[in-house]
Amino acid sequence: MSRNDDDEARTGGRAALGDGDGGGPSPWVVALHVQVAAAGAGDSAVSWGADALFAAVFAACAPRGGVKVTTCATSQCPLAMQLLRQLGMELNLSAQQCRDALHLHNFALESDARGPDAATGDQPAQKRSKTGDQEQHSGTTNNNNNCSSDNSNSSSSGGMQGLSAQGNTPRHRFFALATPDQLASTVRSLDKEAAEGGAVQRALLGIPSPATPATSAQEQQHVHLFEWSSKGATDPKGTHTALHTETAPSAAVPAGIDVPPGLAFVGSLPLGHAPSTGVDARVAVSNLRHVLTARNTKAATAWNTIARALEALACGAPIRLHLAAPTAAVLGHVETQLDKLVAYTRRFSVTGKTTASTGGKKQDILAVISQQRLRDVATSKEEVSLEEMKRRAASQPPPIDFAARLRACQPMAVMAEVKRASPSRGDIAPDMKADEQARRYARGGAAAISVLTEPTWFKGTLDDLRAARNVFHDDGDRPAFLRKDFLLDEYQVYEARAYGADTCLLIVAILSDAQLSSLMATCRSLGMEPLVEVATPGEMARAVAAGAAVIGINNRNLKDFSVDTNTTATVISSVQGGLRASTIVCALSGINTRLDVQRYRAAGCKAVLVGESLMRAPDPAVKIAQLRGLEPALAPPPTPASTTAVPSTTPLGVLVKICGVKTPAMAMHAITCGADMVGLVFAEGSTRKVTVEQASAIAAAVRKLADLPPALTPGIRSRVRAADEDVFANYARAASRLRMLAAYRPLVVGVFANQDAAAVADIARAVPLDVIQLSGTEGIDAARAFDSTSIVIKATHIAPTTTAADVAQHVRAVEPGVQPDAILLDTKSKGALGGTGIAFDHALAASLVREHGLPLMLAGGLTVDNIGEKVAAVRPFAVDVSSGVETDGRKDRDKIETFIRAAKLA
Numbered sequence: 001m002s003r004n005d006d007d008e009a010r011t012g013g014r015a016a017l018g019d020g021d022g023g024g025p026s027p028w029v030v031a032l033h034v035q036v037a038a039a040g041a042g043d044s045a046v047s048w049g050a051d052a053l054f055a056a057v058f059a060a061c062a063p064r065g066g067v068k069v070t071t072c073a074t075s076q077c078p079l080a081m082q083l084l085r086q087l088g089m090e091l092n093l094s095a096q097q098c099r100d101a102l103h104l105h106n107f108a109l110e111s112d113a114r115g116p117d118a119a120t121g122d123q124p125a126q127k128r129s130k131t132g133d134q135e136q137h138s139g140t141t142n143n144n145n146n147c148s149s150d151n152s153n154s155s156s157s158g159g160m161q162g163l164s165a166q167g168n169t170p171r172h173r174f175f176a177l178a179t180p181d182q183l184a185s186t187v188r189s190l191d192k193e194a195a196e197g198g199a200v201q202r203a204l205l206g207i208p209s210p211a212t213p214a215t216s217a218q219e220q221q222h223v224h225l226f227e228w229s230s231k232g233a234t235d236p237k238g239t240h241t242a243l244h245t246e247t248a249p250s251a252a253v254p255a256g257i258d259v260p261p262g263l264a265f266v267g268s269l270p271l272g273h274a275p276s277t278g279v280d281a282r283v284a285v286s287n288l289r290h291v292l293t294a295r296n297t298k299a300a301t302a303w304n305t306i307a308r309a310l311e312a313l314a315c316g317a318p319i320r321l322h323l324a325a326p327t328a329a330v331l332g333h334v335e336t337q338l339d340k341l342v343a344y345t346r347r348f349s350v351t352g353k354t355t356a357s358t359g360g361k362k363q364d365i366l367a368v369i370s371q372q373r374l375r376d377v378a379t380s381k382e383e384v385s386l387e388e389m390k391r392r393a394a395s396q397p398p399p400i401d402f403a404a405r406l407r408a409c410q411p412m413a414v415m416a417e418v419k420r421a422s423p424s425r426g427d428i429a430p431d432m433k434a435d436e437q438a439r440r441y442a443r444g445g446a447a448a449i450s451v452l453t454e455p456t457w458f459k460g461t462l463d464d465l466r467a468a469r470n471v472f473h474d475d476g477d478r479p480a481f482l483r484k485d486f487l488l489d490e491y492q493v494y495e496a497r498a499y500g501a502d503t504c505l506l507i508v509a510i511l512s513d514a515q516l517s518s519l520m521a522t523c524r525s526l527g528m529e530p531l532v533e534v535a536t537p538g539e540m541a542r543a544v545a546a547g548a549a550v551i552g553i554n555n556r557n558l559k560d561f562s563v564d565t566n567t568t569a570t571v572i573s574s575v576q577g578g579l580r581a582s583t584i585v586c587a588l589s590g591i592n593t594r595l596d597v598q599r600y601r602a603a604g605c606k607a608v609l610v611g612e613s614l615m616r617a618p619d620p621a622v623k624i625a626q627l628r629g630l631e632p633a634l635a636p637p638p639t640p641a642s643t644t645a646v647p648s649t650t651p652l653g654v655l656v657k658i659c660g661v662k663t664p665a666m667a668m669h670a671i672t673c674g675a676d677m678v679g680l681v682f683a684e685g686s687t688r689k690v691t692v693e694q695a696s697a698i699a700a701a702v703r704k705l706a707d708l709p710p711a712l713t714p715g716i717r718s719r720v721r722a723a724d725e726d727v728f729a730n731y732a733r734a735a736s737r738l739r740m741l742a743a744y745r746p747l748v749v750g751v752f753a754n755q756d757a758a759a760v761a762d763i764a765r766a767v768p769l770d771v772i773q774l775s776g777t778e779g780i781d782a783a784r785a786f787d788s789t790s791i792v793i794k795a796t797h798i799a800p801t802t803t804a805a806d807v808a809q810h811v812r813a814v815e816p817g818v819q820p821d822a823i824l825l826d827t828k829s830k831g832a833l834g835g836t837g838i839a840f841d842h843a844l845a846a847s848l849v850r851e852h853g854l855p856l857m858l859a860g861g862l863t864v865d866n867i868g869e870k871v872a873a874v875r876p877f878a879v880d881v882s883s884g885v886e887t888d889g890r891k892d893r894d895k896i897e898t899f900i901r902a903a904k905l906a
């Protein structure tokens, strides 16, 4: 991914549509094409991951267009979309990222098709690439399918792009058109195709309000939908009745549109803020079988999806998908894929805009909710007076210290949210029982439980808060309870306390400075340190000025629900003079995966608030543990036969150690790119050798990210229970623990070679180091020279004549009590004990892993070009590189990034 691609991704590609003012890239016509290879196969777990990935790409590509995608795998795209939505993922990738992601997962990217520039009126230059492995911005489409036979015609009127998969003709399509002329043109094309025996059975055609001037603003905000079918082409009455009756019982053809013969009018859908120019992008999505054949309530949801898609297309925003819940069974698998995708794209930007409420009108939902809450408070006061509420609050057991609770749960506290619904997502778990959910959250180690008590949009109640809180004894060793609501009146603070809250949310955006200070004071007078929510640098400044001790940065803009996961870092860095060390910063919204958590941790957050993805998690307790890095995320459960087996690579990928780092800046770069360990070389004679001072500066920078949990830091030797323990099983346990530790924060590894053990130990203490790596010819039991709690990696050098059996025997021939935590394989070479850039035959390493069950760190001659292949072939639990991420003997930032990405995705 080039720097430019990054930038492009960050902008959400929004310039790509409708901004054809010469400033940004030319608008692209959306030409997204999804293939259903086999109907009804979407329940297969095998296809879900690919679907979810595809859906991510769909969501990313659609608004910016230019990419035509054909799945090679069996695909049920609508279901994939719903999964994506469940995970709250709205990815916005660059075309390059999409292409790579698609290739990675065996999708074939074909070509794009350019359409008329909305601003210039230029005509599209269509094209098609057989191999499709290059992003193309112009060319000609040699389409063997459908509408394209008439495409020049369609195009000249701004009509559809005819697109099809190679060798796999779509059976259903959706076309978003711009004008009634295009509608007619498209129908002609479809008829022609049907007459020629084409395989399209049904197509859904959508155009915005007639090109003739709209009579009202309301009319401009609708898209009119028509259905074409191969039957309909010869029998206009066709078989449409059931669908039409169900979805649009009173549908009447809108004025100004001549419905071409063979087309059935389905109905109109609100289109939100369609620009006056109409829909200036066209989409061809063939996988709407679900929509076209649905005969149940799902149809309505699917229609909603289309409307959203059109809306997003119209305004150039990413698509937000609204469909029902996935089955729990497949969620984990999908998350795996999404983790990979996120790992791959790393600095993806999550953006999204949608209308906030009914009627397709974009509103400030925050203001609407606030007004309602003020009315609610007035009603509540009539039922229970302020004095009575104060009395009830005072009768509660004292609150626990929210801030202290968050601090106690480092390196990352999870605030788990009890949430039935939300205005942006609709129903999430309407029948959820707050007490049961709270129990699950506590089991997972939630530091706090946030309970939504807003009734209208979030379907929460104060009784939920009480029910959840009452699950726990008042022993102080419980999660803190947060009342999550729109607090505007001190009455609500007393109410919160009366119902058992330990803290309240105060949203800066809906409060004046005076209100904020006053509500904070009321909270504190009741022993509650409030969570003060901000979403912009300006709000952050106000929160800081008000003296907030716990600040939540919401990545979701509550005014329009757009989510930008970069908000947290941006807002933190905006604080003049930095934040006080005691301030606890939390990331709110859009947190789905461990990678999200790591990103926020790197940004300086001490807590994350997670709602929807926990509500939808098959096992919220496991999910919390995964988010905190306490479980090897989604690792397959061990079977009795595999207790000594190598821990498989998790969705987060192989651990990566970047060795030979000499500055804090380079260490932080490696960490930002996903490095799990940074290696500081103390070996004599190495060009990468650092002083203790240099090493300390690096270690200090890394340690700032988070503390390691003391319970996990002692190495394997301190855990050996019996002298006859299986040393290979211990290597596996040690590897798992290293993985867990690195999930807390990257580890600082000191690399030594044949040095005096006492001197090494002194350096390890002085820096301090997390791990000692012995890369010399020390014996396999060299760890015995160090304190039994030290974590030790021992390098073994592989000569051309060395066999896997030799190595297995060598590393087994050690007492469990003195064995190292990890075995690192490097190349034996004359005159150097490491850092040579020379590779050995990795078949030996693969054999050790697969046949002997030895978890390995792989090193020696790894490069950006071979790392993917090596990891895939060997399946080490960690890789270690020095020369391969250097150029002219200096660490190369781009190589580090590329190397880590390739390793993690292998």
Ligand SMILES: O=C(O)c1ccccc1N[C@@H]1O[C@H](COP(=O)(O)O)[C@@H](O)[C@H]1O
Pocket: 659, 660, 679, 681, 683, 686, 687, 688, 751, 752, 753, 775, 824, 826, 833, 834, 835, 836, 837, 838, 859, 860, 861, 862, 880, 881, 882, 883, 884
């Ligand atoms: O990196 C060094 O300079 C070094 C010096 C002495 C011993 C070990 C050293 N580094 C280790 O060497 C391998 C990888 O090297 P490369 O990628 O082939 O250059 C790795 O284990 C480093 O930790």
